[in-house]
Amino acid sequence: MTRYIIRRLLQAIPVLIIISVILFALMMNMGDPVASMSGGRSVTRSADRERLTRQLGLDKPIYIQYLYWLIGNDWTKVDLNGDGVAETPGIRKGVLRGDFGMSLSIRGKSVVEVIGERLPNTLLLMIAAEVFIILGALLIGIFSALHQYSMWDNIITTVTFIFYSMPIFFIALLSMYLFGVLFKQWGLPYLPTVGMFDPKVGQTPGQVATHMVLPVLSIALISFAAYSRYVRSTMLEVMNQDYIRTARSKGLQRRDIIFIHALKNASLPIVTVVGLDLPLLLGGAIVTERIFAWPGMGRLFLDQVGRSDTPVVMGILMMIAFAVIIFQIITDIAYAFLDPRIRYGT
Numbered sequence: 001m002t003r004y005i006i007r008r009l010l011q012a013i014p015v016l017i018i019i020s021v022i023l024f025a026l027m028m029n030m031g032d033p034v035a036s037m038s039g040g041r042s043v044t045r046s047a048d049r050e051r052l053t054r055q056l057g058l059d060k061p062i063y064i065q066y067l068y069w070l071i072g073n074d075w076t077k078v079d080l081n082g083d084g085v086a087e088t089p090g091i092r093k094g095v096l097r098g099d100f101g102m103s104l105s106i107r108g109k110s111v112v113e114v115i116g117e118r119l120p121n122t123l124l125l126m127i128a129a130e131v132f133i134i135l136g137a138l139l140i141g142i143f144s145a146l147h148q149y150s151m152w153d154n155i156i157t158t159v160t161f162i163f164y165s166m167p168i169f170f171i172a173l174l175s176m177y178l179f180g181v182l183f184k185q186w187g188l189p190y191l192p193t194v195g196m197f198d199p200k201v202g203q204t205p206g207q208v209a210t211h212m213v214l215p216v217l218s219i220a221l222i223s224f225a226a227y228s229r230y231v232r233s234t235m236l237e238v239m240n241q242d243y244i245r246t247a248r249s250k251g252l253q254r255r256d257i258i259f260i261h262a263l264k265n266a267s268l269p270i271v272t273v274v275g276l277d278l279p280l281l282l283g284g285a286i287v288t289e290r291i292f293a294w295p296g297m298g299r300l301f302l303d304q305v306g307r308s309d310t311p312v313v314m315g316i317l318m319m320i321a322f323a324v325i326i327f328q329i330i331t332d333i334a335y336a337f338l339d340p341r342i343r344y345g346t
Contacts, residue, residue, distance in 0.1 A: 001336070005329060012325040019321045020095075020314075024066050027310045069314070070095050095318070101311040105304065111315040114300070119282065121196060122289075122296035125212060126281035129219040134274065137224055141231025142258065148236060156228070164225030172218040172291045179214060194293040215292045219285055223277075230273060234266040241265075264338055271338065275331030279323035283316065 053059050057068050072094030093099035100111035140160070144153045163171070176193040183190035191214055192198065197207035238244065239262055247257050286298035293299075297316060304312040 001333070005333075008325075008329050008332075012322075015325065016318070016321060020070070020318060021066065023314060023317050024069060025062060027313055028062055028065065030305070030308060068094075069101070069311075072097070072099065100315040100318075103304075103309055103312050105307040105309045105312075111311045114312055115297070115315055115319065118295060118297050118300045121294065122283075122298065123281065124208070125215055125289075125294060125296060126219075126285070128212060129216045129223075130274070130277065130281065132216060133220045133223045133227055134270075136220065137227030137231055137270075138263075140224065141228040142235055142263070144228065144232045145235035145239065146258070160225035160228055163221040166222070168218060168222055168285070168287050169291060171221055172214070172288055175214050175218055176291075196295055211292075211294075215285075215288050215294055218288055218292075227270065227273065230269050231266065234269050235262060238262045238266040268335060268338055271331055271334050275327050275334075276324075279320055279327045282323050283320045 050059075057065055060068070098112075103109050103111060103114050106114055140156055144156050147153050179191045180193035181190075192211050193214060196211050197203045201207050244257060244262060247261050252261075283297055283301060285296075286302050288294070289296045289298040290302060301313065301316050304316075
């Protein structure tokens with residue numbers, strides 16, 4: 001297993017390099033980094049634009065700019081106002097040494113600092129949603145598989161597919177209107193619709209928990225259908241296997257057969273889906289965070305793309321790419337744990 005993990009990590013190096021080249025080429029052809037450095041103001045004087053372009057290294061060929069981003073360069077600060085005072089630190093060490101540079105649109109903050117401020121908020125929201133989705137989908141999927149083609153199975157299938165067919169923005173706005181507006185008009189306890197906490201109260205655990213309800217619910221309702229159908233189909237397949245019939249013939253309790261023998265083998269497709277979803281948690285839910293004004297990674301990504309903040313956007317995208325590779329390795333390890341027939345040898 002150790003050899004397999006080392007081999008996979010070594011194979012990930014060229015993959016990450018190829019991904020970074022593609023993303024860098026795309027980002028350098030989007031927007032105007034010079035305008036981002038000037039706080040969104042248009043730099044009209046040709047002398048100022050040439051000075052900023054030269055100090056940012058934008059006058060170099062794109063492969064030289066990529067090398068600056070990857071391994072660093074020899075300039076340290078940018079004279080933004082042309083008054084001889086260097087204000088904003090530039091990229092000095094390079095990504096290979098853990099330095100993603102400074103944000104172009106947020107003065108005085110590095111990419112790591114900008115991402116570090118938003119990442120905990122996204123993880124709090126997305127992990128809560130993922131746990132809710134997995135537990136709910138397991139219960140719904142197992143129940144549907146054990147009551148195949150019953151009235152309850154048909155009702156669950158219909159309801160889940162209705163929610164799955166709805167776009168996330170519609171579910172989010174509908175939940176805001178129902179639980180935030182109508183409940184307040186009816187005199188019922190209502191839920192907050194925007195932000196992470198009420199500024200008048202402060203960022204208390206209770207405030208954060210109540211503000212999380214609607215975003216988590218919106219994300220979960222869409223994913224319930226896909227996850228529960230995976231659980232249902234795999235449980236139906238496993239329950240017809242010979243070893244399950246053998247366990248029944250030995251007189252084992254139904255609960256032990258389902259949760260010990262059947263569910264462990266039926267969970268392999270779910271592990272695959274979760275392994276693909278978990279890395280995307282780092283990127284946040286762009287639509288959900290925008291609608292509910294949740295200060296997370298998805299909202300940060302959307303804002304910085306609009307500002308052509310290449311270092312921050314590249315930092316977010318490379319973090320997601322690295323997380324995808326790591327979680328795929330973890331998924332393969334989970335396969336070997338769940339299914340003893342899987343072995344990663346030489």
